[in-house]
Structures are given as C-alpha cells and as structure tokens.
Amino acid sequence: MSKIETKKVDLYYGDFHALKGITISMKANTVTALIGPSGCGKSTYLRLFNRMNDLIDNVKISGMVMIDGKDIYDRQTQVDELRKNVGMVFQKPNPFPKTIFENVAYGLRVNGVTDKKFIEERVERSLKQSALWEEVKDKLKKSAFELSGGQQQRLCIARALAIEPSVLLMDEPASALDPISTAKIEELIYELKKEYTIIIVTHNMQQAGRVSDYTAFFYIGELIEYDETKKIFTNPENPRTQNYITGRFG
C-alpha cells in the first residue's frame, strides 16, 4: 500500500489553477524530490500534506490526498492530529527564541506531555536522529540562536522529529546553508528515510539526485513526469523533463 497518495488533485488560488490533476503514489520510507521552475506548483503540492494551503484565502482543492489510506481532507480529519503525523522543515531555519532543549521539547509540551524524563529522552533521541546531539549536548540550555545556520536547521529537524511524525515535508531545507551544512542535511535525509517518508522541494537538481529515490517534475501546475530518480536523471521520458534537468530551460 502507498504511504502517501494523491488522486487527481486540483488546487485553485482564486482563479489561478495552481495544481492540475496531480496523481502520485509514494511508498513508505522513500524520499521523493519535487522539482520544477519557480511557480510550477511544487511547494503548493508539498503543503497539501499538512494542509498548510488551508490557511490561504480563496483556496479550492478537489481530488483526494491520502496518507496511510485516509483522506486527509475528509471532514473528520483533525488538522492538529494530522500535523503530529506530518512534520515540516522550512527553507530558512526558524528556531524559537528559546533554549536548544526547549525548541525540541516544544512540540511535546504543546501536546500536553509533562513527564520530564520522557521529554528529556525524546529530546536526546531527536537530537541524535538529526545528527546534532554531539555538537549541542553540553549546551542544551543555551539559546538556539547561538547555533550556526546549519545547526539551527538540524535543530528544526529535531523539533519536527520530536513528536514522532511518520512523514517529513522539507521545503528547500538546505538552500540557505553553506555546502558543508548542506552535505550534513543531505546525509541526514538519507539516514532519516529509514524511519520516515520524506518529501523534499528543491531547486537544486544535484541535491534531488543525491537525496531522493523518486523525483516528480512539475511545470505550470502539471506533473510532467514522476519516476525513480535514477531514471529521471539518466533517461527521462519527457523532453520537457530532459530540458529542465539539463538546464536548457527554467
């Protein structure tokens, strides 16, 4: 069974048709990269899965968006519960003005967890999963703003992991980072897919190649091609995909 599936999803911002009949099925424990030129709909598509598009005025969505076989746009779906299962990491690191520890513990606390030992264990586990523990274990009470950009981004990943989602959405998670920090985030994604299903939006074609198992190429709201990343990057079916990944347009 697919972990994540969209069937004939159309999304309108007012009159603007941003997603046109998108059908994709993603397996569990895979990384799917969404690529395409600016405005192609890839971030809009990503935000379907934690219903962040709901926050925008005049949005109209049709079709089905399923996670674990359940339609997340069903009336019975509670968005808070959905977002516990679907974590998100944004382009720019956005730690809270709190300590490193409290940043990671935040999601647990707002979900009503009070057990101190449980929180400590979960914070440590999340920081280890995000490959940050060794760098911060002696300064957990320091402000998150004391960390470098790359460390802050891994902190944000730890924060997303702390509530144990099964899906992780990443919207250009390394585009604001230097090459070394980018490499760390990419290695982290490679490790995290053992436990999570990851969807990543990236403008960096090489990054899509390095981190993802599957790639979806979007263009003006349409899904042009979706296949194994190996296939897309060595022998894409569609000439538009080829032109885009070889830098001939976009």
Place this chain on the structure above:
Amino acid sequence: MSHLETELQSLKAETVSMWNLVVLQLKKTREALLTFDKDLAREVMLNEKRVNAYELKIDRDCENIFALFNPVAVDLRFLLAVLKINNNLERTGDIAEGIAKFIVNTGADFDRSLLDATNAIKMFEESEKMLKDVLAAFENEDTAMARSIFKKDEYLDEINQKANETVASYIRQHIDKTEQALYILSTIRKLERVGDQSKNMAEEIIFYVEAKVLKHKPKA
C-alpha cells in the same frame, strides 16, 4: 560513511568481483589449453556471458553515480578509472573466450613441445599474475604495485616478438600441424593483449590515486 561513499564502495566491490571472474577465466583457459580439456574451454565460453553482464551492470552503476551525485576530484577520477577498467576487463574476458574457442575448434591436442618452445604457458601464467597484481593495486590503491606492471608487460612483449620465428620454424618441420601452430601463435598474440590491458588498468589506477596521466608517456 556518506551516501556517495557507500555507492563508490559498492561499485569497487562489484569491479573486484568482475576482476576475480576474469582472472578465473584466464586460469581455466590455461588449464584447458594444457590438458586440452574442451569441456573446460566450453565453460569459459559460457561464463563470458557473466563477464558481459558485469560490464553492463558497472556501466549502469557509473552512469547513475555520475547523474545522481556529480562526483568531483578523487571520486570523479575513481569513476572515470572504473569505467575504463571495466572496459579493459571485458576485453580481457573476450580474450579468454577467444582462446577457449581455439581449444574447442582444434582437432588434436596441442603439441606440448611447441607450447614450451613458444613460452605460451609461461606467458599465460605471467599475464594471470599481472592481472592479479593490478587487482591488488586497485584494491589497496597501491600505485607502486601498479607501476611494477609496466616492466612485466615488457616481458610479455618479448615472448610475443620471439614467437613468430619459433612458430615459423615449427611449421616448416611439422607442416601437418600448421593449424594448431597458428592457433598457438594467435593465443600468444592475445595474451600479449592481456598485458596491454593490464598496463592500461595500471595507468588508470595511477590516474585515480595520484591524478597523474601516464598514457602515451615513457613508463621508465
């Protein structure tokens, strides 16, 4: 270990497996020649398909790594070297198959005295050893060992050069065995090519480890 490192390590392991298979192919061909064992020669011919399958797999893996990881510096040189080594190994496999075909096609046993006089078996052993030494150089990134191959190749060239006269003289005395004499001469020519392939692979190892291009340059 990074994702790319894992991929490169796996590619290296695959190349080593192919290499070992080609070494085995040469060894079996030598044994088949010595004992005139046509079944063993046929086995070599059948196993050539496995060598070809390795070549295709390694080509595809290299293509994927180039496309997905954009390797640079030593990683890029390693991939370029593996691509060429892959080709050299496949050709060496073809050589073993070609000699095996001679064995299958020849009517009578090869004359041991001609094999001895031409140093054909010695040449076989040397070319196998060269192939194993280059493999060890590849596995251990040992450029000193890779360089030692160049001298050994000269030895094979020497045997090859002397073979013409030896075989011509043999044919004059054994006109009825002209066919097998020509097969032996062709075998020697092919083994000389094994030396060339090994030398090429040694050059690729030096290129990959030291970033030095030795092609078309004196090796002394």
